[in-house]
Amino acid sequence: MSTTPKLTIKDLQVSIEDKEILNGVNLEVKGGEIHAIMGPNGTGKSTLAQALMGHPRYEVTGGSVSLDGEDLLEMEVDERARKGLFLAMQYPSEISGVTNSDFLRSAVNARRGEGNELSIMKFMKQLDKKMDQLGMDESFASRYLNEGFSGGEKKRNEILQMLMLEPRIAILDEIDSGLDIDALKVVAEGVNSMRSPQTGFLIITHYQRLLNYVKPDFVHVVMKGRIVKSGGPELAERLEAEGYDWVKEELGIEDETVESQS
Amino acid sequence: MMNVDTGQRFDRETIIQLSQSQQEPDWMLQRRLRAWDRIGQLPFPKPEKTRIDRWNFTDFQPVQEEEGLASPEELPEELRSYISGDETDNLFIQKNSSPIFCRLSRELLAQGVLFMDLPTAVRDHGELVQKYFMTDGIQPEEQKLTALHAAWVSGGIFLYVPKDVTVETPFQVLFWAKGKGIGTFPHLLVVAEAGSDVNVVANYISDPDTEAVINGATEVFAGDNSRVRIASLHTQGQGVTEAAYRRTVVGRDADLKWIVGDLNSGKTLSDNTTHMKGSGGNARIKGITVGSGDQRSNITSTVYHWGTHTESDMTVRGVMKDQAQTILNGITKIEKGARKANGVQAEKVLMLSEEARGDANPILLIDENDVQAGHAASVGRIDPIQMFYLMSRGLTRQEAERLLIFGFVGPILETIPFESLRERITSVIERKLG
Numbered sequence: 001m002s003t004t005p006k007l008t009i010k011d012l013q014v015s016i017e018d019k020e021i022l023n024g025v026n027l028e029v030k031g032g033e034i035h036a037i038m039g040p041n042g043t044g045k046s047t048l049a050q051a052l053m054g055h056p057r058y059e060v061t062g063g064s065v066s067l068d069g070e071d072l073l074e075m076e077v078d079e080r081a082r083k084g085l086f087l088a089m090q091y092p093s094e095i096s097g098v099t100n101s102d103f104l105r106s107a108v109n110a111r112r113g114e115g116n117e118l119s120i121m122k123f124m125k126q127l128d129k130k131m132d133q134l135g136m137d138e139s140f141a142s143r144y145l146n147e148g149f150s151g152g153e154k155k156r157n158e159i160l161q162m163l164m165l166e167p168r169i170a171i172l173d174e175i176d177s178g179l180d181i182d183a184l185k186v187v188a189e190g191v192n193s194m195r196s197p198q199t200g201f202l203i204i205t206h207y208q209r210l211l212n213y214v215k216p217d218f219v220h221v222v223m224k225g226r227i228v229k230s231g232g233p234e235l236a237e238r239l240e241a242e243g244y245d246w247v248k249e250e251l252g253i254e255d256e257t258v259e260s261q262s
Numbered sequence: 263m264m265n266v267d268t269g270q271r272f273d274r275e276t277i278i279q280l281s282q283s284q285q286e287p288d289w290m291l292q293r294r295l296r297a298w299d300r301i302g303q304l305p306f307p308k309p310e311k312t313r314i315d316r317w318n319f320t321d322f323q324p325v326q327e328e329e330g331l332a333s334p335e336e337l338p339e340e341l342r343s344y345i346s347g348d349e350t351d352n353l354f355i356q357k358n359s360s361p362i363f364c365r366l367s368r369e370l371l372a373q374g375v376l377f378m379d380l381p382t383a384v385r386d387h388g389e390l391v392q393k394y395f396m397t398d399g400i401q402p403e404e405q406k407l408t409a410l411h412a413a414w415v416s417g418g419i420f421l422y423v424p425k426d427v428t429v430e431t432p433f434q435v436l437f438w439a440k441g442k443g444i445g446t447f448p449h450l451l452v453v454a455e456a457g458s459d460v461n462v463v464a465n466y467i468s469d470p471d472t473e474a475v476i477n478g479a480t481e482v483f484a485g486d487n488s489r490v491r492i493a494s495l496h497t498q499g500q501g502v503t504e505a506a507y508r509r510t511v512v513g514r515d516a517d518l519k520w521i522v523g524d525l526n527s528g529k530t531l532s533d534n535t536t537h538m539k540g541s542g543g544n545a546r547i548k549g550i551t552v553g554s555g556d557q558r559s560n561i562t563s564t565v566y567h568w569g570t571h572t573e574s575d576m577t578v579r580g581v582m583k584d585q586a587q588t589i590l591n592g593i594t595k596i597e598k599g600a601r602k603a604n605g606v607q608a609e610k611v612l613m614l615s616e617e618a619r620g621d622a623n624p625i626l627l628i629d630e631n632d633v634q635a636g637h638a639a640s641v642g643r644i645d646p647i648q649m650f651y652l653m654s655r656g657l658t659r660q661e662a663e664r665l666l667i668f669g670f671v672g673p674i675l676e677t678i679p680f681e682s683l684r685e686r687i688t689s690v691i692e693r694k695l696g
Contacts (some may be wrong), residue, residue, distance in 0.1 A: 055650055076659070078653040078654070089651065091644070093648045093650075095665070098669040103665065110657050111656045151492035167515075
């Protein structure tokens with residue numbers, strides 16, 4: 001598809017084990033845009049990411065999501081991925097017995113579709129290049145998927161997958177947590193290298209830190225399971241300087257979390 | 263006991279005829295008869311948590327003559343695919359009760375290696391066979407099935423590797439069952455003398471419509487400082503009930519690696535016991551089993567540590583789908599005096615359906631203080647979060663499941679010594695899980 005990607009979220013409501021977490025999220029992410037979703041812990045940021053990807057524990061109870069005009073919520077998880085949705089996870093699974101490179105090759109070829117698979121040579125070349133870009137040791141290719149990886153190694157591996165899969169819409173869920181400053185810069189460079197009209201980003205974070213290296217076009221604050229405030233990059237800077245209290249005050253919110261609601 | 267369809271008598275007289283037809287010396291006949299005379303008093307084995315009292319082990323026609331092969335090329339293609347590469351030197355093939363092909367390379371013959379059917383070995387190398395055949399390995403009086411084996415064994419293969427002889431290319435053994443109502447007693451006897459180095463691949467196969475009782479035995483003697491690699495791969499069809507008893511005696515500083523593939527589609531009783539007799543011996547036993555349909559299997563792996571500084575590692579994995587059930591038993595026994603022994607084991611079962619069942623029973627029995635030992639066991643289903651992760655990268659449910667299954671058995675498959683065999687086994691597993 002050569003058209004600019006577009007993810008449209010309308011009034012999205014999501015529950016986990018019958019407990020409502022998101023109650024009406026509206027957002028549109030287009031190719032070339034970087035949206036940052038910020039907010040304190042427990043406000044529903046990660047739920048948004050997981051629900052968009054189709055995590056089995058999250059149930060969508062209302063609203064709609066479309067990717068390039070197609071109903072995303074009707075699709076199986078793998079179909080969403082093949083249409084170009086990607087989620088860099090906060091806690092990626094460890095999978096024993098499956099090497100990183102075997103997995104990645106299956107994933108890349110699944111995304112490319114039957115008859116359009118990459119040859120092993122081309123794949124390895126591309127993999128080497130991207131691993132080099134992320135400062136990952138060659139041995140990562142033959143290690144089992146995320147098994148025994150440190151927190152930072154897992155995050156780099158998520159970004160490696162993103163670079164290899166070239167998604168249309170990439171969601172990064174707390175990709176910056178647990179990273180030292182050098183690793184953070186590497187991850188940020190990875191994101192910046194993909195910045196183009198071909199890809200839209202949704203970056204979930206509760207620190208401003210990452211946004212020093214990846215300049216967002218839009219910043220949204222999530223509280224109580226919905227977006228309560230949106231702005232430009234200056235909003236992130238103010239949150240970094242002053243915290244979230246002024247937002248709560250301005251909107252008359254006492255408790256920003258969803259957990260203690262109900 | 264008597265086989266109704268064929269009228270062939272299943273009695274003492276027929277054993278004498280069998281022994282005479284193979285021109286056996288008297289000691290062999292006496293061993294058979296001694297075993298036969300004990301059968302009535304001996305109990306069936308009682309594998310942990312599996313009832314085998316309704317499995318057929320005794321209704322069959324014990325001996326069926328088959329014609330020899332001039333070349334392995336005459337085998338059906340399906341069977342040929344189990345033979346690794348173009349390597350047909352050092353190859354033995356038995357169809358039902360009859361050895362139909364055996365070839366040993368001239369070079370190995372010149373080095374004193376023996377690779378011949380058991381009846382020939384009994385006649386021509388009686389002393390050697392008498393010393394090892396069903397004495398310190400499998401004993402006829404262990405239980406009813408081993409006694410049946412001792413009484414009725416026909417055909418079989420004897421491999422002898424003299425002191426300090428290294429054989430790079432694997433010896434290949436193919437036991438093929440074909441027909442209805444048959445019973446076979448495949449026997450593989452391997453004697454690796456001190457300092458020798460040997461590789462063996464034994465395949466146990468039956469045609470899909472075969473109905474048979476297979477009561478097999480493998481005995482391996484790994485001499486001091488020897489290095490023995492052996493793979494036993496069972497791919498019997500649905501109509502086969504197979505009991506496979508394997509016994510190894512590991513000498514001082516010997517190194518044993520054994521991979522057992524229990525990939526039958528019928529009923530399976532698999533028992534692999536290793537005796538770490540000499541000090542400093544090392545044994546790594548790996549097992550893999552895949553069950554489908556309403557298959558039942560009971561797989562027991564046991565290591566006895568007798569010698570000091572002996573090490574063992576047993577790893578067994580089972581994948582069960584449909585209504586298949588497996589019991590994986592692991593027993594590490596460290597005897598008094600086996601100081602500094604180290605025995606570890608792990609059994610894991612992955613269940614792919616609601617109705618599939620698996621059980622993993624690790625047992626450590628330790629009679630010596632100065633040792634190390636460890637065990638692990640797990641029985642579980644495919645993790646939905648892992649599935650979500652893989653599918654979120656575009657893999658279909660089927661592909662994701664396949665990756666997880668092969669990730670689960672991969673550490674075992676990797677140890678299969680020959681690539682062509684590994685591919686063969688991978689495709690057997692894929693077909694079973696398909």
